[in-house]
Amino acid sequence: MRPALDVSYPRFLPVGDGALSVEFGDAISPALNDRVIALDIALAAAELPGIVETIPSYRSLLICYDPMELAHRQIVAEIGRLLSGRGAPRPGTSAAWSVPVIYDPPFAEDLPEVANRLGVTPEQVIAIHTGWEFQVYTVGFAPGLPYLGELPPALHISRRETPRPAVPAGAVLIGGIQATIVPVPVPSGWYQLGQTPLRPFDLQRKDPFLFRPGDRIRFRQVNRGEYDHLMGLDRDDLLASVRTLA
Amino acid sequence: MSGRLRMIDPGLHATLQDSGRFGWRRFGVSVSGAMDPPALALANVLAGNPPDSAAVEFAQTGGTWQIDTESCRIAVTGGSFAISVDGATLAPWRSYTLRQGQVLSIGSARDAVWGYLAVAGGFAIAPQLGSCATHVRSGIGGRRIEAGDALPLGLTQAPGGNEHFVAPLRWTPSPMRVVLGPQADYFAPETIAAFLAATWQAGHRGDRMGIWLEGPPIAHARGFNLVSDGLVPGCIQVPGSGQPVVLLMDCQTAGGYPKLATVITPDLPRLAQSRSGTRLRFAAIDVEAAQQLYRAYHAVFATPERALRVAPGPPPWESWFGG
Numbered sequence: 366m367r368p369a370l371d372v373s374y375p376r377f378l379p380v381g382d383g384a385l386s387v388e389f390g391d392a393i394s395p396a397l398n399d400r401v402i403a404l405d406i407a408l409a410a411a412e413l414p415g416i417v418e419t420i421p422s423y424r425s426l427l428i429c430y431d432p433m434e435l436a437h438r439q440i441v442a443e444i445g446r447l448l449s450g451r452g453a454p455r456p457g458t459s460a461a462w463s464v465p466v467i468y469d470p471p472f473a474e475d476l477p478e479v480a481n482r483l484g485v486t487p488e489q490v491i492a493i494h495t496g497w498e499f500q501v502y503t504v505g506f507a508p509g510l511p512y513l514g515e516l517p518p519a520l521h522i523s524r525r526e527t528p529r530p531a532v533p534a535g536a537v538l539i540g541g542i543q544a545t546i547v548p549v550p551v552p553s554g555w556y557q558l559g560q561t562p563l564r565p566f567d568l569q570r571k572d573p574f575l576f577r578p579g580d581r582i583r584f585r586q587v588n589r590g591e592y593d594h595l596m597g598l599d600r601d602d603l604l605a606s607v608r609t610l611a
Numbered sequence: 612m613s614g615r616l617r618m619i620d621p622g623l624h625a626t627l628q629d630s631g632r633f634g635w636r637r638f639g640v641s642v643s644g645a646m647d648p649p650a651l652a653l654a655n656v657l658a659g660n661p662p663d664s665a666a667v668e669f670a671q672t673g674g675t676w677q678i679d680t681e682s683c684r685i686a687v688t689g690g691s692f693a694i695s696v697d698g699a700t701l702a703p704w705r706s707y708t709l710r711q712g713q714v715l716s717i718g719s720a721r722d723a724v725w726g727y728l729a730v731a732g733g734f735a736i737a738p739q740l741g742s743c744a745t746h747v748r749s750g751i752g753g754r755r756i757e758a759g760d761a762l763p764l765g766l767t768q769a770p771g772g773n774e775h776f777v778a779p780l781r782w783t784p785s786p787m788r789v790v791l792g793p794q795a796d797y798f799a800p801e802t803i804a805a806f807l808a809a810t811w812q813a814g815h816r817g818d819r820m821g822i823w824l825e826g827p828p829i830a831h832a833r834g835f836n837l838v839s840d841g842l843v844p845g846c847i848q849v850p851g852s853g854q855p856v857v858l859l860m861d862c863q864t865a866g867g868y869p870k871l872a873t874v875i876t877p878d879l880p881r882l883a884q885s886r887s888g889t890r891l892r893f894a895a896i897d898v899e900a901a902q903q904l905y906r907a908y909h910a911v912f913a914t915p916e917r918a919l920r921v922a923p924g925p926p927p928w929e930s931w932f933g934g
Contacts, residue, residue, distance in 0.1 A: 388840075
């Protein structure tokens with residue numbers, strides 16, 4: 366473990382001349398992530414002129430702003446005001462997803478290895494993976510890629526020694542204490558448990574990005590027949606079948 | 612039939628770029644956009660376009676292009692690129708009106724990495740997520756331009772009127788200004804002092820994602836595994852190897868290595884234009900000073916058309932056509 370920082374949170378850190386990082390802590394935790402998302406929502410609602418965009422992540426909110434409209438001192442003061450206001454509500458728009466996954470060959474290349482490493486059966490891995498609710502902590506690395514946390518301890522697994530050069534879109538992965546759904550082919554050192562017909566990123570869709578920080582995700586096992594059926598659906602019909610407003 | 616600009620021989624890493632794709636970073640979509648925004652703006656205003664229009668960006672050499680339309684006004688900026696049309700030498704930082712069938716060759720420059728080829732009326736290419744900037748890794752905005760590609764033009768005929776030139780952008784070799792942080796506290800004070808005292812070299816590893824700095828490795832005081840957080844072009848990330856990398860326009864939206872400092876926006880084009888082996892130094896300033904410099908920079912580049920001067924005389928090939 367690295368020594369803890371002797372600082373008090375939140376901290377306001379300039380990132381060059383046009384961005385501010387508001388840090389709520391130094392760890393991956395749902396409580397910290399909730400505060401990030403709450404500030405993001407409050408900031409959007411405040412409609413402050415000069416805000417370009419925000420990047421919410423596990424424990425901090427990066428606020429990109431136009432220095433022609435806002436000086437560092439001003440934005441720090443505005444954020445301080447927002448944080449000291451009455452607790453921002455949880456997002457009303459956060460979604461709950463039931464993501465269909467096929468855990469059979471040839472879509473589950475690493476399932477036997479994962480089971481072996483964790484000392485359980487593949488069926489037990491599937492049962493744990495489908496029996497858990499994940500939170501979208503942040504989206505990044507590739508367009509629309511959700512970082513899902515945290516894996517139940519029984520599925521914590523260190524990354525592969527050698528990353529794969531490309532895992533396909535729709536791959537359902539675990540690595541470390543996290544999980545994800547691959548939006549576009551990416552190199553990865555995580556393990557593929559299965560495959561979903563859902564695409565987290567699709568430029569042809571009205572909303573190209575499925576997941577937002579704060580969304581809740583559960584995985585649901587499907588057989589080959591249902592997987593093929595879902596793969597054949599129109600992209601909007603497919604969405605309607607997996608999304609429910611929380 | 613719309614006019615086209617046809618690539619005959621490839622340049623290096625030619626892509627379409629504009630001023631960038633904003634508003635989607637929260638979904639992992641990089642900003643992209645021109646590595647040298649002032650040079651893009653000047654190429655565009657020389658061609659008669661709004662400064663943030665999409666133009667062809669290339670690295671080191673711009674390839675060969677055929678004019679496949681009635682006539683077309685073009686301008687090349689970014690550096691002292693060796694340009695010719697049908698063998699006659701042209702100047703960069705100046706507009707020309709070319710005719711159907713003419714072949715524009717864009718060679719290399721000693722003083723720059725990134726060059727821009729703008730055409731009057733721009734390219735008739737639909738934006739994706741609000742921008743024509745190309746992010747090759749994700750495929751958003753398209754792909755690299757290759758030999759044989761014919762880019763559709765917004766105009767079939769050059770707009771007429773005077774040609775213009777601008778004074779070339781010249782970069783002074785003064786230190787790059789940085790604001791320390793956001794994770795300066797992952798480094799010992801003497802490490803930061805050593806970073807600022809050292810002379811670095813722009814590394815051989817470099818692309819639109821970032822430029823590696825060669826020099827003495829930087830030690831981490833508290834490890835190098837950070838809880839990933841958002842970042843911006845200009846952030847100086849220090850991975851486990853201790854070899855810093857300055858992130859540039861195609862960088863990812865978040866990263867897990869500590870960021871020692873962030874290069875200020877006005878100095879980033881100069882950094883991006885540093886050829887490998889260029890000596891680089893860094894000087895820390897506070898955020899208030901950085902924002903003051905940004906405002907001065909913005910005052911100049913918000914109105915790049917003020918830099919335009921009317922170019923004297925006809926282009927060299929006019930006599931071949933009888934005036």
